Each structure stands twice: as structure tokens, then as C-alpha cells.
Amino acid sequence: MRFIRFNGHGGNEIVSLEEGPDPVPEPGQILVAARYAGVNPADVLQRNGGYPVPPDAPQDIPGLEVSGEVVAVGSRVRRWEVGDRVIGIVGGGGLADRVLAQDQHVWRSPAALGPAQAAALPEAVLTAFDALRRARVGLGDVVVVRGVNGGVGIAACHLVRELGGRAIGIGRSEAALQQVAALGITVALAAGAAEVVASLGNASAIIDLVGGEGVAEDLSLLRPGGRIVVVSTAGGLTAQVPLNLLMGKRADLMGTVLRGRSNAEKALLVGDLEHRLSAVLGDRVSIPVDRVYQAEEATAAFDRLGEPGKFGKVLLDFGA
Known part of the structure; x- marks a missing residue:
């Protein structure tokens, strides 16, 4: 197998592309041959040393998602067979061309998508779905998605529509918002978002993919009884929240993260996604690919995540 390794913590100087023997699946695991791998800010x-790895995941191989063909199954796996095409999440080890995954943490790859498009889907869609579940989004809800230009934001807006709500994507870059709008998503610049959201009776839920002081701004966009779910700290680790406004609006302020959850919790989430939305994934719900880098260019892919103008998913190509 070929894989990206982090040799300690630091900058790109600790990143290397290496080769090693293919891993062998344990009883409840599958081994997936992956051409493309999604790169995420969590990587x-x-x-940098700021995101602990679960103890049962590879400690030095990053990557939180997998997409490809099953090439081996563990002794207790009945759900999948060699040759099945799957996508899903992993606790680590995803930036490789051979990836171990729990058999209950993957679902069938949408037939409508090619290998690269499928690789852009799992982490973004499942993270968005998890946040929308936490926010109890359903029919008739108005949902603001702050930080809409990445994969999770785009997925969240598409899923809101499929759940019967109306999404408004908020961002600070007019150019990025134009690209989002081309996908059929209603958008608003952050500076003028309050007027747009107010015209719809304010938001019943807000999915915040920025964090920081924007959380306080979220409250001003929220209707009474609304819910805020924070999914990222890209904009800062702390926020000053006006408690009188939080109390007055009887608002729920929540956070969520996938990686540190138990295998059982992740399996339940994947199962719920399959049950409720698998029919639309790849057809009405897909994620644009921003850029594809060869595996040898992993450091450039990491840098791309922080560059202005990024739109959609960054992928690594490990070759055929």
C-alpha cells in the first residue's frame, strides 16, 4: 500500500509518502482499495498536533474518509462482498490506497458518481447530516449555513432541501457565493444576511461551520426556540455569547464532532443516513471537486485547504 504519514507533529516538513504491506481486516472490518482520498481540515x-487520534485508529496515517472497492472482508462481515463499491468514514488511515474500515461505517457508493466524485462525498455528507439531526431540521424549517463554500456547507444546503426545509448559505466572499449559487443554493453575503434571513421570519436552525465570534452573530439571526449547531472552530476557539439573548430566544446552542464517537454511535448515524437519504446521494446531492493532487503532492493539498478561493473538496490521487 501507499500512504501519507505524519512523522510527529509540525508543518509540512513532517509529511511523507511511504509504502508498506497491505493491512489485514479484523473480523468486523473491510479493506477498501481507494484511488482517490478526500483531504479535510482535520488532517x-x-x-499540527491539535486533533487527537482515536486510540483504535492509525496514529500516524491521517484521513477520515474512504471511497473505493472492497478487496477483503473480515470473518464476521456479512454486509459486504469483495467487489462492492462503498464510501464511508474512518477514524484515521484514509489518506492511503488501501484503507481499513468498520463494515457498519460505510454505505454503497452512488451509481451516478465516478470515483473522484464519490470520494468527495462521505465525510462532508455525514458531517452535514449529523449537524442537521442535532438541529432537528425538518419540514418547513429555515436553515442558515454559515461558511457555505466548503464541502460540508454545500452538503448541508442540499440535505436541508431533501429534508423539507429551506437553506440559506452565508459567506464572506462574493466570488465563492456565486459558485455556490450556481448549484441552486440561496446565498447571502454575511454583511447583509440579517435582512435576507429576517424576510423569511428568521432561522429555525443555524449550522455554523466557522465558529469563533460568529456564534454570537448567529443568535441575532435566530427565531425563538431556534437551534445552533457549531461544527468547526476555523474562525476561532472561543466566542462571547450574549446570555440574555440566548435566554430570551430560548435557544439551544450545541456542538458536534464525528471522529471521537464510539463505533456504535457512528454505525447508527450511517444507518440513519442510508435509511433516509441514500436514494438522493449522487443524484440530487453531490459535492464539487475543487482540485485533485497526486499523492506525491500531499503538502500542496494541505496548503490548498487554507487558500482563498477554495470551492468544494480537495482530493489526493493515489493512481490506479
């Missing part, structure tokens, strides 16, 4: 946080 950069892990490289």
Missing part, C-alpha cells in the same frame, strides 16, 4: 489540525 491539517492532526498534523
Whole structure:
């Protein structure tokens, strides 16, 4: 197998592309041959030493998602067979061309998508779905998605529509918002978002993919009884929240993260996604690919995540 390794913590100087023997699946695992691998901000946080790895995941191989063909199954696996095409999440080890995954943490790859498009889907869609579940989004809800230009934001807006709500994507870059709008998503510049959201009776839920002081701004966009779910700290680790406004609006302020959850919790989430939305994934719900880098260019892919103008998913190509 070929894989990206973090040799300690630091900057790109600790990143290497290496080769090793293919891993062997344990009884409840599958081994997936992956051409493409999704790169996520969490990978950069892990490289920097700011994102602990679960104890049962590879400690030095980053990557939180997998997409490809099953090439081996563990002794207790009945759900999948060699040759099945799957996508899903992993606790680590995803930036490789051979990836171990729990058999209950993957679902069938949408037939409508090619290999690269499928690789852009799992982490973004499942993270968005988890946040929308936490926010109890359903029919008739108005949902603001702050930080809409990445994969999770785009997925969240598409899923809101499929759940019967109306999404408004908020961002600070007019150019990025134009690209989002081309996907059929209603958008608003952050500076003028309050007027747009107010015209719809304010938001019943807000999915915040920025964090920081924007959380306080979220409250001003929320209707009474609304819910805020924070999914990222890209904009800062702390926020000053006006408690009188939080109390007055009887608002729920929540956070969520996938990686540190138990295998059982992740399996339940994947199962719920399959049950409720698998029919639309790849057809009405897909994620644009921003850029594809060769595996040898992993450091450039990490840098791309922080560059202005990024739109959609960054992928690594490990070759055929």
C-alpha cells in the first residue's frame, strides 16, 4: 500500500509518502482499495498536533474518509462482498490506497458518481447530516449555513432541501457565493444576511461551520426556540455569547464532532443516513471537486485547504 504519514507533529516538513504491506481486516472490518482520498481540515489540525487520534485508529496515517472497492472482508462481515463499491468514514488511515474500515461505517457508493466524485462525498455528507439531526431540521424549517463554500456547507444546503426545509448559505466572499449559487443554493453575503434571513421570519436552525465570534452573530439571526449547531472552530476557539439573548430566544446552542464517537454511535448515524437519504446521494446531492493532487503532492493539498478561493473538496490521487 501507499500512504501519507505524519512523522510527529509540525508543518509540512513532517509529511511523507511511504509504502508498506497491505493491512489485514479484523473480523468486523473491510479493506477498501481507494484511488482517490478526500483531504479535510482535520488532517491539517492532526498534523499540527491539535486533533487527537482515536486510540483504535492509525496514529500516524491521517484521513477520515474512504471511497473505493472492497478487496477483503473480515470473518464476521456479512454486509459486504469483495467487489462492492462503498464510501464511508474512518477514524484515521484514509489518506492511503488501501484503507481499513468498520463494515457498519460505510454505505454503497452512488451509481451516478465516478470515483473522484464519490470520494468527495462521505465525510462532508455525514458531517452535514449529523449537524442537521442535532438541529432537528425538518419540514418547513429555515436553515442558515454559515461558511457555505466548503464541502460540508454545500452538503448541508442540499440535505436541508431533501429534508423539507429551506437553506440559506452565508459567506464572506462574493466570488465563492456565486459558485455556490450556481448549484441552486440561496446565498447571502454575511454583511447583509440579517435582512435576507429576517424576510423569511428568521432561522429555525443555524449550522455554523466557522465558529469563533460568529456564534454570537448567529443568535441575532435566530427565531425563538431556534437551534445552533457549531461544527468547526476555523474562525476561532472561543466566542462571547450574549446570555440574555440566548435566554430570551430560548435557544439551544450545541456542538458536534464525528471522529471521537464510539463505533456504535457512528454505525447508527450511517444507518440513519442510508435509511433516509441514500436514494438522493449522487443524484440530487453531490459535492464539487475543487482540485485533485497526486499523492506525491500531499503538502500542496494541505496548503490548498487554507487558500482563498477554495470551492468544494480537495482530493489526493493515489493512481490506479
